[in-house]
Amino acid sequence: MKTQKQKSGSAGRVGPNVKSDCFVQLINTSSGGITIELKSKVESLYGDSIRSQISEILKHFGTKNATIKIEDQGAVPFVIAARVESALKRAGLGTDKVFLIGNTKSTKINLRDRTRRTRLYLPGNEPHFFLNAGLHKPDSIILDLEDSVAPSEKDAARILVRNALMNVNFGEAERMVRINPFPLGIDDLQQTVQYNVQTILIPKCESSARIEEVDSEIDKILKLHNIKRNIFLIPIIETALGVVKAFEIASASKWNCGLAIGLEDYTADIGVERTKAGTESLFARSTVINAAKAAGIQALDSVFSDVNDEEGLHQSVLEAKAIGFEGKGCIHPRQIKVIHEAFAPTQKEVEYAQRVVDAFNEAKQNGSGVISLGSKMIDAPVVKRAQHILSLVKLNSDK
Amino acid sequence: MTKELKSKLVKNAAGRYVPAVVNGIASIPFKGVNKYRPDNSMAAPPVRTCADYPSDGNKLVKNLKEALKKVGLKNGMTISTHHHLRNGDGLTNVLFDTIKAIGVKDIRWFPSASFPCHEYLIKYLDDGTIHHIEGSMNGPLGRYATDGKMKGTGILRSHGGRYRAIQDGDVHIDIAVIAAPSADAFGNANGVNGKSACGPLGFALGDSEYADKVIVVTDSLVDFPCVPWHIQGNNVDYVVEVDSLGDPSKIVSGTTQVTKSPDRILIAEYIAQFVEESGIMQNGFSFQAGAGGINLAFLLLLKERMKAKGVKARFIRGGSTQYLTEMLEEGLTDYILDGQAFDTEGVRSLRENPNHVNTSPFTSYNFHGKGNFASMLDAVVLGATEVDANFNANVVTHSDGYLLHGIGGWQDCLFGKCVILAIPSFRDRVPIIVDNVTTLCGPGEMIDVVITERGIAINPLRQDLIKKLSNSKLPIRKIKDIQQEVYELCGGKPQQPKLAKDKVAAVVQWVDGTLLDTVFAF
Numbered sequence A: 001m002k003t004q005k006q007k008s009g010s011a012g013r014v015g016p017n018v019k020s021d022c023f024v025q026l027i028n029t030s031s032g033g034i035t036i037e038l039k040s041k042v043e044s045l046y047g048d049s050i051r052s053q054i055s056e057i058l059k060h061f062g063t064k065n066a067t068i069k070i071e072d073q074g075a076v077p078f079v080i081a082a083r084v085e086s087a088l089k090r091a092g093l094g095t096d097k098v099f100l101i102g103n104t105k106s107t108k109i110n111l112r113d114r115t116r117r118t119r120l121y122l123p124g125n126e127p128h129f130f131l132n133a134g135l136h137k138p139d140s141i142i143l144d145l146e147d148s149v150a151p152s153e154k155d156a157a158r159i160l161v162r163n164a165l166m167n168v169n170f171g172e173a174e175r176m177v178r179i180n181p182f183p184l185g186i187d188d189l190q191q192t193v194q195y196n197v198q199t200i201l202i203p204k205c206e207s208s209a210r211i212e213e214v215d216s217e218i219d220k221i222l223k224l225h226n227i228k229r230n231i232f233l234i235p236i237i238e239t240a241l242g243v244v245k246a247f248e249i250a251s252a253s254k255w256n257c258g259l260a261i262g263l264e265d266y267t268a269d270i271g272v273e274r275t276k277a278g279t280e281s282l283f284a285r286s287t288v289i290n291a292a293k294a295a296g297i298q299a300l301d302s303v304f305s306d307v308n309d310e311e312g313l314h315q316s317v318l319e320a321k322a323i324g325f326e327g328k329g330c331i332h333p334r335q336i337k338v339i340h341e342a343f344a345p346t347q348k349e350v351e352y353a354q355r356v357v358d359a360f361n362e363a364k365q366n367g368s369g370v371i372s373l374g375s376k377m378i379d380a381p382v383v384k385r386a387q388h389i390l391s392l393v394k395l396n397s398d399k
Numbered sequence B: 001m002t003k004e005l006k007s008k009l010v011k012n013a014a015g016r017y018v019p020a021v022v023n024g025i026a027s028i029p030f031k032g033v034n035k036y037r038p039d040n041s042m043a044a045p046p047v048r049t050c051a052d053y054p055s056d057g058n059k060l061v062k063n064l065k066e067a068l069k070k071v072g073l074k075n076g077m078t079i080s081t082h083h084h085l086r087n088g089d090g091l092t093n094v095l096f097d098t099i100k101a102i103g104v105k106d107i108r109w110f111p112s113a114s115f116p117c118h119e120y121l122i123k124y125l126d127d128g129t130i131h132h133i134e135g136s137m138n139g140p141l142g143r144y145a146t147d148g149k150m151k152g153t154g155i156l157r158s159h160g161g162r163y164r165a166i167q168d169g170d171v172h173i174d175i176a177v178i179a180a181p182s183a184d185a186f187g188n189a190n191g192v193n194g195k196s197a198c199g200p201l202g203f204a205l206g207d208s209e210y211a212d213k214v215i216v217v218t219d220s221l222v223d224f225p226c227v228p229w230h231i232q233g234n235n236v237d238y239v240v241e242v243d244s245l246g247d248p249s250k251i252v253s254g255t256t257q258v259t260k261s262p263d264r265i266l267i268a269e270y271i272a273q274f275v276e277e278s279g280i281m282q283n284g285f286s287f288q289a290g291a292g293g294i295n296l297a298f299l300l301l302l303k304e305r306m307k308a309k310g311v312k313a314r315f316i317r318g319g320s321t322q323y324l325t326e327m328l329e330e331g332l333t334d335y336i337l338d339g340q341a342f343d344t345e346g347v348r349s350l351r352e353n354p355n356h357v358n359t360s361p362f363t364s365y366n367f368h369g370k371g372n373f374a375s376m377l378d379a380v381v382l383g384a385t386e387v388d389a390n391f392n393a394n395v396v397t398h399s400d401g402y403l404l405h406g407i408g409g410w411q412d413c414l415f416g417k418c419v420i421l422a423i424p425s426f427r428d429r430v431p432i433i434v435d436n437v438t439t440l441c442g443p444g445e446m447i448d449v450v451i452t453e454r455g456i457a458i459n460p461l462r463q464d465l466i467k468k469l470s471n472s473k474l475p476i477r478k479i480k481d482i483q484q485e486v487y488e489l490c491g492g493k494p495q496q497p498k499l500a501k502d503k504v505a506a507v508v509q510w511v512d513g514t515l516l517d518t519v520f521a522f
Helices: A041-060 A079-091 A151-167 A184-192 A206-224 A240-244 A246-250 A263-269 A278-296 A310-323 A336-345 A347-366 A378-399 B003-007 B064-070 B091-102 B116-126 B140-146 B159-168 B200-210 B262-277 B294-310 B322-329 B342-354 B463-468 B479-490
Strands: A005-010 A022-030 A034-040 A066-072 A116-124 A142-144 A174-178 A199-201 A232-237 A258-261 A298-303 A327-330 A371-373 A374-379 B009-011 B017-019 B078-081 B109-110 B130-133 B155-158 B176-178 B213-218 B238-241 B287-289 B313-319 B333-341 B356-358 B380-384 B384-389 B419-422 B449-452 B455-460 B504-509 B515-522
Touching: A005 A079, A022 A079, A022 A174, A034 A041, A041 A066, A041 A079, A066 A079, A079 A151, A116 A174, A116 A336, A116 B155, A142 A151, A151 A174, A151 A184, A199 A206, A206 A232, A206 A246, A232 A246, A240 A246, A240 A263, A246 A258, A246 A278, A246 B064, A258 A278, A258 A327, A263 A278, A263 A298, A278 A298, A278 A310, A310 A327, A310 A336, A327 A336, A336 B200, A347 A371, A347 A374, A347 A378, B017 B384, B017 B504, B017 B515, B064 B091, B064 B238, B078 B091, B091 B109, B091 B116, B091 B176, B116 B130, B116 B140, B116 B176, B116 B515, B130 B380, B140 B504, B176 B200, B200 B294, B262 B294, B262 B449, B294 B322, B294 B380, B294 B419, B313 B322, B313 B342, B322 B342, B333 B342, B342 B356, B342 B384
Parallel strands: A034 A066, A116 A142, A116 A327, A142 A174, A174 A199, A199 A232, A232 A258, A258 A298, A298 A327, B078 B109, B078 B176, B109 B130, B155 B504, B176 B213, B213 B238, B287 B313, B287 B380, B313 B333, B333 B356, B380 B419, B419 B449
Antiparallel strands: A005 A022, A022 A066, A371 A374, B009 B017, B449 B455, B504 B515
16 A cells, blocks of 8 residues: 655744734645634634635645644635645645636726826735725835745745735725746746736846846736736836946836836945935936936836835935936835825926916917917927826825 | 522613623613613712821821721622723732732722733632622733623723712722822822822722722822822821832833824824814814824824914813823913823823813713713714724624723713714724624714724714715715725625623623623623
8 A cells, every 4th residue: 555645835924923814734634534723813703704715725726635724813815815825835736726716807907107106015925014005095006026025935925916916905006016037037927917917017127138028928928818918017227237228128118117226226236325315326316217218108216215204205205306206116105195295296386387288278279289388389298297297286185 | 699690681772682680789771872860869978087087197007908907808898999000000919919818708899990910810700809890801801701700790881980880879889999109198199299100090089089998008108298189188098108009111101102003094194184174173172182093193193283274272181191291282282181191291291280180080971970071072082892884882892702991981982072983994804893793882873983994984963074074085985885895805794703692791881870781701
């Protein structure tokens, strides 16, 4: 008689400070059916529901004999599903299948030049931060698979992020995913792009070739799933070489909607410390802005790392705005309001913009191709900028 | 006494089932808000004579044991303590050590509230030194009671309800033991001086007036007169000096922390905006402030709005903190009417600023009086563990059935003009807007607005507020819509906890002494 080796896998997190997550340990046995050992904070409210959910998942993966232990800190269903799936796959089971819950269809068409003043980073393996992120009304949220996820957790984070994309209501926020550099990034794309992603952030870009690779990989996956593409790209420049290649990168794809800069890595790359004044990165920032504008896409600034310094953040946004950036990364929801306020047009800007738009409308009504304001002729880009300013005013008043 | 726990349940006017008899005494089921009108007289202590007390005013005895013997401690007596030392209270545990050493049993412990530090007393509930607790039970003692281990039935009253129960004679206190951060040998005492300074001593006021015997225990004895006298020595039998009343760092905090949780700050922003847009925030208005995370953040955000609009409050009811005293000092309110101080700045301000006024449950909350301050408040912001779609709310038990919190001044504050419940819409996977509250503590007709991070629900009874906010950009929604969204997020409606409902752990009284609901044991 052959002895079968037990396969096991675990996923998720447990501990006094862990919220909205669970730890799942799965041992595949040769006989005896399914045994579920559940220890849950919400046993009296959702114990039965959790047990039936787990049975359903195991059935989906064709697992007939297993002992599954769960320590649950109030994880919502899509988190439990992700952790069970990860544990199964780590045990070498059901690797050819996925367990999907929620909606796969994107509800809204994404627009290339939508406003991206704030993009809130959410660590891809920490579900607690996902659930209410949309309530703080960032222009975009980034489910991050890169720096905020430990190398050993990339596989689990992909499954969790996929489930979050299909289940979490992020409100009006643009749903972005930051992938890892290749080759990890290919796996990231394969497990996320067909599930309701709107924009992919590509880190540490140093050539147009990388953008083209991402582009064709996305096209390939979407074709396989018969989905029409509506996924934009934001390359992130984080190295000295990337800065040199900024325009090449910015213009590498028709799907590019913005070009971002990552200053933590950039300053490390040029061997200096990042300062609040930012003199060390002025060249890089200006280059990125210029490249983005030359390519007709948005220029997006790095994050401001000191969450407690709201005044410093406000200043930093005013400076970013003054040199041409249109958006800023956020590492905490508290930063969103400060950034939106700092990007809000000044009274003077608004008044001027209103006059430009009025003049434009008047010219249009009169069927005149020439727009003039006082003694000045107004060009199309000026009108566009004025319209943008007025749309920002509306965004701020709608907060 | 265990037999009466099986006494029959009767349905009250709120549709909840309450025991007809509690701890051997017939109870009155809740009859509706403002419906119950007792016609008896209030309690009165026996007549005393100065001839029985030292004419030199020196009532000092050498220790607590001697004081307890002198006041005639006996089996089955009711002993009261107070929670103004909060989780730093070192006296109550020593008090019961002493009672145990004397060998007395079956005490009815009547605290104004208990804290996690009183988990120590479980051994005295186990061995029969304490028969049962009548008072707010926080944390471990609540868990003990819900597990069905307490011999008698717990009775939960609000701060105002506790004063009322004493005054009306529902609870006759045999011995009141009052921890006094500062006292003289005559028994005058206050909470603003001394190393254990805690703020007001109002929770002990009723006890000092109505108890048969009153013992003041202090770790800071001063020469007569101890001023101000929050507790009057004329009501005090004996004074005991001890080395320490407890841990000052747990009595008041050095600084009170404002929440950094973005979701809670969002709720606080909604409240501040609501208070302004509803027109409540206007010159001469008043509100109740607390020390909870959302409440402090709300206070700071409201302050910004008051400054921006040049609005000044006439009075703010505390729970005082440094943030509240700053508002007083910056001229944003004329008065703080304070029931308890949460940090050292609150204590200092109460001591030094004549416009920071010491209050008690009698002035602020007592329902059987000729009015009280709570009903005069323009806005009150409270928490809750659960609320239902009819705005009925729970503040004592969690959805799993466990009793973990006291009522505090919560019920009393429901009489404010605009009652706002500030709550997250779910905690981990626990929905807060439920189909049926586990324990009813506040009738929905008393609750005007529920503010969550997912939206604001206004009670349909308040059409005036709905109308005022009709053009607001605030996310005003139907309470059922918020509930539905959270149910979807949490994976559907929760199952009902499996409570046998044949054993009573505690009862919740309404402010008038009638029974509003029952906490069942597992």
